Amino acid sequence: MQTLCALRSGHLAGISELALSEDLTDFPMEILSLADSLEVLDLSNNRLTSLPDEIKQLTKLRILFASNNPFETLPESLGKCPNLEIVGFKANKIKHVPEASLPQKLRWLILTDNKITRLPQSLGERCLLQKLMLAGNQLAELPSNLSQLTNLELVRISANKLTQCPEQLLGLPKLAWIAFSGNPFSQVQHHTYSVPQVAFSSIDVKNVLGQGASGVISKATWREPQLELIQDIAVKVFKGELTSDGYPEDEMQACLKAGAHPNLVQPVAQVTEDDCTALVMALIPKHFRNLGLPPSFESCTRDTFVEGESLSIAHISKIVEQMESVFAHLHSKQVCHGDLYAHNTLVDDDGNMIFGDFGAASMYHMLNKKQQAQIIQIERRALRCFIEDLLSVCVAEDKSSQQYTELANRMVK
Structure with a gap:
């Protein structure tokens, strides 16, 4: 684990990647001593609210993460970093994104889970942008000039307040991955579709098989015989929180609507209780x-x-x-x-x-x-x-x- 003490002592001289998580309230100016080498800076999980103008001295900096901090404004100093390509400020309290805050070489922007109501026109001028993560904000509209983002390939705008489908995105020549559920324009009435609802108490959860942004998947068995249901099962228990893609509830409903196909994960049942949302699925064989x-x-x-x-x-x-x-x-x-x-x-x-x-x-x-x-x-x-x-x-x-x-x-x- 890298520490501020090690940085101050000179033990980190010449490094290209630095991660500091020490409940910081101020940007450690000692980081500037790494200007000739630093390419990746991770200041996530601190208490920072601003970044100094001097950060532009980090001329080799390509990647900056500052997730889980209480920033309310995306720092304008970012826009002065000459080679900054990837900016990640997930799960802050950002309300304001200034016109000057976006670096000219921006390629990947992560502003998931903030309080942003408006984006600057300058976003549509960042022609190198390939990946745009905006899920979980309060956006009611997007800048019209996003139609200029001819290199944009992936966008996440789920869980916002968009009242109209953003047509300025739909015609982009390279866009290949889009998520937009959980907006007023895309609201759907949730259905049970074709799988039965079961009580979570009827499932015996065993060992964890995997964990993703939206939930934990575990091997499971039925506590009581379920004669009409598949016996070899896994259960995904949703965290009930916003993910980088949207709301877990929308994920479950889309999976259920997709229904049965021999090459899709097969949903078997669903759990929709006040304190638990889960999807029961056929267990995937170990050899996959x-x-x-x-x-x-x-x-x-x-x-x-x-x-x-x-x-x-x-x-x-x-x-x-x-x-x-x-x-x-x-x-x-x-x-x-x-x-x-x-x-x-x-x-x-x-x-x-x-x-x-x-x-x-x-x-x-x-x-x-x-x-x-x-x-x-x-x-x-x-x-x-x-x-x-x-x-x-x-x-x-x-x-x-x-x-x-x-x-x-x-x-x-």
């Missing part, structure tokens, strides 16, 4: 594994893979065929997944696929026909990116095959 890894700071919006990972073109083709079937099924239900990625896909050694994680999903049946068509087109771009990412790890000897050529051609259609 994650197809990819989440994007890195460098790849920004594109998946990464385990070093040395490779797939035959036969497996890639089989996986793509299944994902195309899932795509068609979801949009027949008017559900936009919003997170169509390899890292949300599980596969086995035979190329069989299971797709899940509806955290960014949005229902779009309330939109007009043109908007619905644009949503489908946006997610079709995500499907093309998915194919491209898989082809990037295709074994070398298969890259001259007809199957490879056919899939590569499909990406440019």
Whole structure:
């Protein structure tokens, strides 16, 4: 763990990454001594409310995180940092985003879970922006000039107060991943759909299988025989809090509306009690594994893979065929997944696929026909990116095959 004491003593001289979490109320000016080397600065989980103008001296700084601080205004000093690309101020108390606060080289902006009611016009002038995370604010509208963000690929605007679908986003040429649930324009009446409601007391939760932004997934069994339900089950208990993608309740409803498909995680039952919201699902067999890894700071919006990972073109083709079937099924239900990625896909050694994680999903049946068509087109771009990412790890000897050529051609259609 890096400490302010170590920084002051000179023991951290020349480092490129610094993380300080010591209940700080003021920016430690000693950080400026790292101006010749510092590229990543994490000041999350402190009590900071401002950053000094001198931060512009950190000329190599590319990434700055300051989540879980009581900032009420995004510091204007950020806009003076010459090489700052990634800015993350999640879960602050930010109400005001000044015009001058956004760096010229901004590529990835995270303002999730704040109190922002208005965004500056300068946001639409940051032409390098690829990723925009705005879920959980109080935005009633977005700047009209966001239509200029021709490099924007991923946007999260769920859980705001938007009264109209932001059409300035829907026509963007590179937008591939969008989440917009939990706004007045996208409000839907929640249904139970086709799965029964059960009491949480009927479920015996066993070991934790995984944990995400919206909840904890555990292996489980029924306390009493449930003769008409699947016996090998897992349960996702939602945290009931805002996530980077939106509200967990919207995630559950979108998953239920998507319904049954052989390549989707299968919902079995739901729990909707005052103190617990949970989704019971069919247990995924142990031999399934994650197809990819989440994007890195460098790849920004594109998946990464385990070093040395490779797939035959036969497996890639089989996986793509299944994902195309899932795509068609979801949009027949008017559900936009919003997170169509390899890292949300599980596969086995035979190329069989299971797709899940509806955290960014949005229902779009309330939109007009043109908007619905644009949503489908946006997610079709995500499907093309998915194919491209898989082809990037295709074994070398298969890259001259007809199957490879056919899939590569499909990406440019």
